[in-house]
Amino acid sequence: MPRGSVLAAGLPASQPPTHDTPETLVAVPGHGGGPPPPSIPRPPVSNARMGMLMLIGAETMFFAGLIGAYVVFRFGSPVWPSGHLYLPVGITWVNTGFLLFSCYTMWRAMRCIQADQQQPFVRWLAITALLGSIFLGVQGFEWVQLVHDGLTISAGMYGATFYTLIGCHGLHVLAAVLWLGVVLFQARLGKFSQQHAIGVEICSMYWYYVGAVWVVLFPLVYLN
Amino acid sequence: MSEAGATAAHDAHAEHHELGFIRTYIFSTDHKMIGRQFIFASILMLIVGGLLAMMMRWELAWPETPVPFTSWISEPFMYPADEDSTVGAVEGLSEYVDPYPGANFAKSLGSVGGAHMDPAFYNSVFTMHATIMIFFVVMPFMVGGFGNYLIPLMIGAGDMAFPVLNMLSFWTAVPATIMIVYSFFVEGGAAAGGWTMYATLSADPTLSGVDTGADLWVISLLILGVSSLMGAINYITTVVNMRAPGMTWFRMPLVIWSLFVTAILLLLALPVLTAALGMLLFDRTMGTSFFMPGGGGEPILWQHLFWFFGHPEVYILVLPAMGVTSDILSTFSRKPIFGYKAMAFSMIALAFLSWIVWGHHMFVSGMNPVLGTAFMLTTMVIAVPSAIKTFNWLGTLWGGNIRFTSPMLFALGFVSNFVIGGLSGIYMASTPVDIFIHDTYFIVAHFHYVVAGIIFGMFAALYYWFPKIFGRMMNETLGKVHFALTYIFFNLAFFPMHFLGVGGHMRRIYNPLQYEFLHDLQWWNVFITMSAFCLGLSQLIFFANFIWSLIAGKKADKNPWEANTLEWTAPSPPGHGNFETTPTVYRGPYEYSSPLVKEDWLPQDRKLGPEAVTASH
Numbered sequence: 061m062p063r064g065s066v067l068a069a070g071l072p073a074s075q076p077p078t079h080d081t082p083e084t085l086v087a088v089p090g091h092g093g094g095p096p097p098p099s100i101p102r103p104p105v106s107n108a109r110m111g112m113l114m115l116i117g118a119e120t121m122f123f124a125g126l127i128g129a130y131v132v133f134r135f136g137s138p139v140w141p142s143g144h145l146y147l148p149v150g151i152t153w154v155n156t157g158f159l160l161f162s163c164y165t166m167w168r169a170m171r172c173i174q175a176d177q178q179q180p181f182v183r184w185l186a187i188t189a190l191l192g193s194i195f196l197g198v199q200g201f202e203w204v205q206l207v208h209d210g211l212t213i214s215a216g217m218y219g220a221t222f223y224t225l226i227g228c229h230g231l232h233v234l235a236a237v238l239w240l241g242v243v244l245f246q247a248r249l250g251k252f253s254q255q256h257a258i259g260v261e262i263c264s265m266y267w268y269y270v271g272a273v274w275v276v277l278f279p280l281v282y283l284n
Numbered sequence: 285m286s287e288a289g290a291t292a293a294h295d296a297h298a299e300h301h302e303l304g305f306i307r308t309y310i311f312s313t314d315h316k317m318i319g320r321q322f323i324f325a326s327i328l329m330l331i332v333g334g335l336l337a338m339m340m341r342w343e344l345a346w347p348e349t350p351v352p353f354t355s356w357i358s359e360p361f362m363y364p365a366d367e368d369s370t371v372g373a374v375e376g377l378s379e380y381v382d383p384y385p386g387a388n389f390a391k392s393l394g395s396v397g398g399a400h401m402d403p404a405f406y407n408s409v410f411t412m413h414a415t416i417m418i419f420f421v422v423m424p425f426m427v428g429g430f431g432n433y434l435i436p437l438m439i440g441a442g443d444m445a446f447p448v449l450n451m452l453s454f455w456t457a458v459p460a461t462i463m464i465v466y467s468f469f470v471e472g473g474a475a476a477g478g479w480t481m482y483a484t485l486s487a488d489p490t491l492s493g494v495d496t497g498a499d500l501w502v503i504s505l506l507i508l509g510v511s512s513l514m515g516a517i518n519y520i521t522t523v524v525n526m527r528a529p530g531m532t533w534f535r536m537p538l539v540i541w542s543l544f545v546t547a548i549l550l551l552l553a554l555p556v557l558t559a560a561l562g563m564l565l566f567d568r569t570m571g572t573s574f575f576m577p578g579g580g581g582e583p584i585l586w587q588h589l590f591w592f593f594g595h596p597e598v599y600i601l602v603l604p605a606m607g608v609t610s611d612i613l614s615t616f617s618r619k620p621i622f623g624y625k626a627m628a629f630s631m632i633a634l635a636f637l638s639w640i641v642w643g644h645h646m647f648v649s650g651m652n653p654v655l656g657t658a659f660m661l662t663t664m665v666i667a668v669p670s671a672i673k674t675f676n677w678l679g680t681l682w683g684g685n686i687r688f689t690s691p692m693l694f695a696l697g698f699v700s701n702f703v704i705g706g707l708s709g710i711y712m713a714s715t716p717v718d719i720f721i722h723d724t725y726f727i728v729a730h731f732h733y734v735v736a737g738i739i740f741g742m743f744a745a746l747y748y749w750f751p752k753i754f755g756r757m758m759n760e761t762l763g764k765v766h767f768a769l770t771y772i773f774f775n776l777a778f779f780p781m782h783f784l785g786v787g788g789h790m791r792r793i794y795n796p797l798q799y800e801f802l803h804d805l806q807w808w809n810v811f812i813t814m815s816a817f818c819l820g821l822s823q824l825i826f827f828a829n830f831i832w833s834l835i836a837g838k839k840a841d842k843n844p845w846e847a848n849t850l851e852w853t854a855p856s857p858p859g860h861g862n863f864e865t866t867p868t869v870y871r872g873p874y875e876y877s878s879p880l881v882k883e884d885w886l887p888q889d890r891k892l893g894p895e896a897v898t899a900s901h
Contacts, residue, residue: 103525107445110524114517118555125559125589129574132585214571217580224566224574 112262116269119232123273126228127280130221141218141284148202149282155198156278159233162191163271166264176254182247185260188267189244192237199230222281229270229277236270239263311455313447314860318454319433320753323746325461326425327830332465333416336409338820343401345813346390347795350398361408361473362399384810403794404493407476410792412468414479415501418601419508420461422738426604427550428457428515430745431543433753435519437851437858438540440528440867440889445521453514460507467500475501478792480594483575483586487567502565509554509561516554519547528850528889530869534625535888537849537873541628542607545635546600553596560589587649591642599638602702602734603631605741606673609695611873612744613677615847616692617684618884620874623676630669630676637666647718656715663713670706674699685877685884689845690763694744697771701740705733708782723792726785732778743770743826751844755857756837762829769822776815780808846885849873853889 105113134140141147169184203223213223243263246252252260303312312318342351350365401409432450436443444450467474475498477486489495523544527536536544563574564586573579575586614621621627643651643659677699686692708730711717721727743766750758787805789796796802796809843852850867851858867889875886886892 105525107521107525110521111446111449111517114520114551115513118513118516118551120555121552122555122559125556125592126563129559129563129585129589132582133574133580136582137580213566217573220566220572220574224563224572228562 106258108258108262109265112265116265119269119273123228123276126225127276130225130280133217133221137217147222147282148205151198151202152278152282155195155202156274158191158198159195159271159274162188162195163268165191166267170257170261170264173252173257173260174254178247178250181252182244185240185244185247189237189240192233192240192267196230196233196237199226199233225277225281229273232270232273236263236267240267311451313443313451315432315436315444315447315450316753316858316862318450319429319431321454322424322428322432322457323430323753325458326421326429329416329420329424329461333413333421334820334823336413336416338817339401340406340409340413341813341816342390343406343794344796345386345810346394347797348400349390350394351401352393352396352398354401355397355399357399361402361405363402365394365398365400384807386810386814404476405473406794407478407492407792408468408474408494408497411476411478411481411501412464412474415464415475415505418479418597418735419505420464422601422735422742423512424457425742426608426738426745427512427543427546427600428454430539430604430608430749431515431519431546433749434539434851435522435543436526437752437854437862438537438849439523439526439531440850440863440869441522441526442861442863442866444518445526446518449514450518453511453518456507456511456514460504460511463500463504463507467497467504470496470500473497480590481564481586482590483564483567483581483583484577487564487573487575487581487583487586489568499565499568502561502568506558506561506565509558512550512554516547516551519543520551523547528867528869531850531888532869534628535869535872537607538610538621538624538627538631539604539607542603542610542631545631546603549596549600549603549635549638553593553600556589557593557597560586560593563589584646584649584651587646588642591645592639594645595642596635596638598734599634601738603634605698605738605745606631606702608741608745608748609677609698610673610680611849612691612695612748613680613699614874614876615748615845616687616689616695617681618687618876619680619684620872620876621676622679622682623672624872624874626672627676630672633669634666637662637669641666644713644718647715648722653715660713660715664710666713667706667710670702674703674706688764689747690758690760690767691744691748691845693764693767693771694740694747697767697774698737698740698744701733701737701774704779705730705737708733721785723790724785725781725789725791728791729778729781729785732781736774736778740770740774743767746830748845749851750833751840752851752854752856752858754834754837755840756833757840757844758833758837759829762825766822766825766829769825770819773815773819773822777812777819780812784808784812843887846883848875848885848887850888853887 103110165184165188169181169188172178172181172184211219211222213219240263243260247260308314309317312321339351339354342349351362354362355364432444435441464474472494474494475481475486476492476494477498481498481501485491486498489498492498523536523540563572566572567574567576567581573581575581575583577583610621610627641659641663643655644663647656647659708726711721712727712730747758747763750756784805787802789802789805793799796806840856842854842856844856845852850863850869853867854862854864868891869888870891871886871888873888875888877884878886880886880892881890
């Protein structure tokens with residue numbers, strides 16, 4: 061039974077009609093119930109931002125499933141990593157730096173568009189896209205080396221979890237870079253401004269998220 | 285959405301009112317058209333899934349006799365009846381078939397285009413029956429169809445928050461559906477590992493003998509996951525951001541609450557399945573062994589991941605039916621729903637509990653017994669919110685001025701089946717009992733009372749909102765006959781399965797007569813099959829009524845059921861943009877028999893003058 065309490069909070073003596081308990085009825089001139097507010101204010105979180113938050117929630121559950129499987133296998137195996145294979149931790153530290161720095165440059169780009177500075181905005185976006193591409197390139201190079209050394213997806217549980225987990229993250233970075241490419245193209249055409257920045261804003265949310273996932277995956281997978 | 289924003293949005297809709305055929309009927313972004321597309325697609329799949337069930341029932345009642353009307357299916361799935369084939373032939377079968385009633389019926393009907401079913405094909409049939417019914421009937425019908433249709437209308441919005449995403453959600457579900465149907469026609473046939481696709485049976489193609497079909501099954505569900513994700517994002521955003529002025533959270537109809545909670549479950553549960561399916565696909569195609577013990581994998585991990593998704597999935601299926609039932613019971617009892625907030629909070633509680641009970645599917649999988657006890661306890665707790673809902677439904681009916689319309693009858697049918705399914709769930713939840721009845725027909729009876737019982741919620745929803753969706757009334761008499769036959773034969777078909785289960789009849793077996801101890805129970809199999817055929821035939825009444833009403837039904841008024849919620853203030857069917865002006869909401873959705881007005885309903889958007897308020901004193 062809705063009592064309209066949310067609406068009536070600031071309006072004393074305005075109970076909605078609750079005919080199952082008529083004694084609580086209080087006459088409200090002009091209305092048959094709790095008066096509606098003149099208009100519902102703009103929602104605190106816009107549609108686009110909320111949609112992106114939900115996508116991030118779903119992605120988190122997806123990675124949780126994969127990470128759960130990884131943890132089961134890693135802590136269930138007597139030997140980890142299996143065989144003589146070691147991941148190139150040094151170069152991946154540097155690569156991690158690229159990805160984290162790209163989150164910083166993305167943040168700078170957002171600061172610029174919020175101040176309506178078009179030129180630096182486009183520049184910071186371009187740097188971000190470049191850093192993301194470098195991350196992908198380095199990772200691709202790493203993979204080629206690893207496969208060359210005999211670590212393939214079918215070579216055992218170590219390779220299977222490595223390529224699945226890191227590969228899924230890599231695909232997310234790829235998607236983010238492609239999306240950022242589109243955003244960058246639009247930005248060069250001057251599509252964004254202080255008031256109309258939602259397109260780049262949700263892209264940046266996704267970018268930060270992809271960076272955050274890496275912060276979890278890197279120590280988990282690379283740092284033994 | 286502000287009123288100015290709503291008006292602007294409405295004007296924008298009005299501008300491109302003239303859309304071509306393709307934009308109106310095929311690639312539509314209108315939530316009402318997308319809802320109808322989902323409803324039609326799932327009704328088509330309901331026929332497929334239902335016919336698969338009929339084939340299974342034939343096989344169980346009269347094992348290894350020719351299944352009628354199946355000679356068009358090619359080898360190696362069905363073998364011609366006249367050929368002296370040895371496919372799984374059992375010595376002296378007739379001695380077990382002939383004494384039971386219906387043997388002659390089976391023999392004469394089996395000669396009409398009959399063909400022998402291959403045992404491996406039987407595995408495909410039950411696998412696909414469950415897969416289709418769960419993922420391609422109940423989910424698209426309730427969540428895709430009615431979720432789409434009702435959410436914007438019942439909260440007073442012009443459309444969904446993301447109309448294009450909504451269209452994409454349907455058009456990604458289509459290839460998934462085509463793929464799952466197509467998998468019947470590839471070499472080796474459709475997936476045959478059961479709908480749960482337990483590893484290692486699913487992870488190694490050589491074990492189930494199905495290669496491409498099972499890959500298609502995995503890929504189809506991966507695609508369907510994307511479709512559901514888009515739908516879930518849309519529903520949640522729409523409910524949070526697009527409610528009409530005055531539509532507070534606790535003035536929302538319970539069906540909207542149920543769809544909102546369902547969308548959250550979809551959003552968070554399906555990605556876990558996606559992760560598991562990805563690993564399964566790698567096992568099948570890339571040579572990994574996540575779920576294969578030979579390569580260091582864990583078959584039980586698949587079960588954990590699957591059921592971590594699978595139990596929320598059960599509530600994804602049942603919650604919308606609960607919401608629909610709540611709305612319909614209140615409307616036709618002409619009484620406010622009993623305990624509105626308790627109803628909303630018990631749905632939230634069910635959704636929360638559904639995350640911590642998945643282990644009850646795995647009591648005999650070799651889990652640590654301590655863990656089993658923990659899962660038994662959390663599972664038992666589910667009885668609390670379920671009982672709150674059931675007793676509140678009864679409280680709603682109590683003393684009501686009940687109108688026995690067809691939607692009301694189906695809603696009552698849903699409640700009664702849910703009670704039986706819920707009570708048998710308590711047996712399954714207790715580990716000591718479950719060890720005895722696990723993987724028998726007892727569980728088949730249980731989940732059909734719950735999940736197949738949802739079909740009563742589906743019919744209730746369809747009969748109730750048909751006038752709004754299609755602008756015409758369905759025939760009431762045919763609706764009542766349809767209900768009576770469906771209700772009777774549903775119970776005759778599924779209730780005896782409890783007896784079979786307690787008698788030790790395993791699920792998913794091809795020929796029960798191969799087991800000496802099941803011979804005495806074969807009579808029940810014949811009885812269940814006869815009832816199931818009658819249940820299937822009863823649906824012809826529905827299809828006749830549905831199609832006839834679509835074409836020539838009586839034109840529907842705006843509000844034929846004298847209901848309160850906002851969709852009944854829009855035209856039947858509503859035009860593009862739904863409402864002529866954005867409605868303003870003054871009260872909750874269940875103000876029936878209010879003393880404030882002389883009618884026994886009081887719509888949510890009706891503004892009462894001061895005299896009405898005074899008159900009630």
